[in-house]
Amino acid sequence: MKFRYKVLICNIILVAVAIAISGYLLIRYNYEMNLERAFTTALEENQLLLTTIESDVANRILQGDYESLADVDMIREELEQRLEGTQTEVYLQKAEELDEGSPFYNLTLSLEKGQKTYTIEENGGTYRLWCASILGIENSQIYIINVKDITEVYDSMGRQISFYRMVMIIAVAVCSVLMFFISMLLTRSIKTLAQVTGTMAGGDYSVRCHIRARDEIGELGAYFNKMAAAVEHHVAALKEENRRREDFVANFTHELKTPLTAVIGYSDMLRSKQMSEENIQIAADYIFSEGKRLEAMSMKLFDLILLGRTGIDQRRIYVPDLLESVEHTAAPIMEKRGVGLRVLPCGACIMGDRDLLKTVFINMLDNASKASRGRGTVNLGAFCKSGVVLIMVEDHGCGIPEEDLKKITEAFYMVDKSRSRKSGGAGLGLTLASKIIDLHGGRLKIVSQVEKGTRMMVYFKEAAQE
Template identity: 30%
Template structure:
């Protein structure tokens, strides 16, 4: 496209530029010829008028005109002093006077019209160009024809030199224009070439490639827009890759989680079927089969809860914190008492804009994880307060804590900080994953902070409508 644009623009320029030169040359040539013809006509008229007066003066003295032609025309020889003018006087077809050697003339100039019309023409002879004016003298001297020749060779030569100079200058300017146009188009099309090259690189997988941005013109804006598009593409590809990796990890973890209980169920079922055992052994095997079946059921229910949260919009209402805390306390008080742990509850706002059931599940899961992380005699605190204008719920424990390596993954499906403890406790490995999804559905952020040996803090920050409710005095 660049070279087509170059050739098209260059051809249009050359056509317009050379057409202008041709028009200038033609106009100048016509002006040169016109001025030479005007000068020649004026000189011819002057000489003819003066010569008639001389003829009349000679006749008044009774002298023969033919015998006096040389002396009568001699004063006009000064006109040819620069050798540019030739005078010729014809009587009929006979040349009776010439101040320079004869130049061949067409017959129509020797015998011009008798009505007094003068003939004007350009003629070349012996390498010279002349303006020729021919006309008969008035009656009674109409037998005479005065021919005036003006040598315009110098003017025509100057015009030809000017013409050649213009075309040479035009050639030089055209070359400079072509070179400049090529550089300009190269600069204009360079971003397009870079876009094409970088697009191919991005398509090949080099997502970090960007266009250089310089200046503040339209090309810079285009480069910035392209870079923004490339950044968005890279971000979306990274998100897709991360999502694909998470899905693959989820599938791998799910297969791993299902394998253990299925293997145990199959093994104990085969044990009951093929081996003769006492009723006590069969009861033990049956109980184990039922335990693992409940484990699979928990996983299925949790996955169903996650799918429901992702696909449906929940209905949020104003829930009193007193009722929400009471429900959580009833669900966990017995378990905390069995492990000799203390759970405290504090809240400084009256209502929370949420789904009561889902928020109950989230808080129960967070506190249940805190119970599992604490030793007997541990203390767990649930605190609801305001922070930077947003409502915040904190669940703090003084358990053993979590390393930073594990902390970044604890909300991933089936991720276990302590796999042996989680399986023995019957967990499905989906509790915190479900909590994170519940937080997302409430326009809230779930974050964790922990220090080994000192405990863990789960923080739920509401950024939506729930943060606008009134605070308790």
């Protein structure tokens, strides 16, 4: 059963019970008030009869008529004359005339002088209220009994119950209709959330719920959107990580297979064929160069694994000294490629591992000189501003397409694979550099335009002066 129907049924039951209880209490209160009013009226009539008879007896005593004091029939006739035209029934009965067969026996059994008693008798749907009191005249006792028809009290209660039952049915029906629409309105947000959850469970993590309520359901919707965004982010990250691993395995296999194929092929030629000294030298050179490339690739992979498992020992590094050391190592290689190097240092200090940072900028200069294609000058500069040190490598070479910028730091990723292999690259230099920069708490930013050049900028926090 849907939640909205559960809410509807519970509300209908609560409303019906509340109306029924309130109606019962109201009708019961009205019935008791009417009954109490009937009791009071009957007792007052009895008291009035008692007072009338006492007054009549007193008058007779004053007149000296002592013989008729105990004449019950005479007193009854006089009362009937006085009550003629009213609905009150009066019975006068001497105490000595009452026996167990008398209809007044049970009513007057425990009655004492000065007291009044009453009882209700039902006969064929008619309700009669019997009231009794006792009057002492000379040596005898006379019971004064008046009877009042209170059938209307019970009939009124029955009519009220029937009327209220009809009112309750109409009220519950109207409330049911209203509560149905109210429950639809209140649970609309829950239905929306359930639909969004079902869509998300089907694999669409981009879906969001749009709930504008400012209550707990609105807060739940907001938290759900935050959770969905986090899940979408993590799923995307996992997919991206899985893609990188698959690309890594595929590229590693390819990069390993290419030099091994050359090594196996040329070694097989040396083993199985008679070759001239010149061809033997060419084959040996191929085997040597491909072996060196495998060695370089294995060493860089080892460095990546080692960096992921161990920390770094950070020390104060004077930036001009770092750039001078990088220049001494990279300048000869770049000169052989016909590319110039210009260094622009700044007098700032950073914290880090000197050898690892030297590896970063040598790799960047190596890529820049390869991209320059034997012409132009590569700039290696440092700038300091507001506690931030920027070290930048800038070339004016072939540039990097925009779609490749996000993947340039992935392992084995090469923009121009043929040029990289020809120059001995394995696509691990920038991956290693990016890892080292992250370990130093730095930030790498690459800006490039095709056929205009590339600018690689590394940001570090400036070390405090000693």
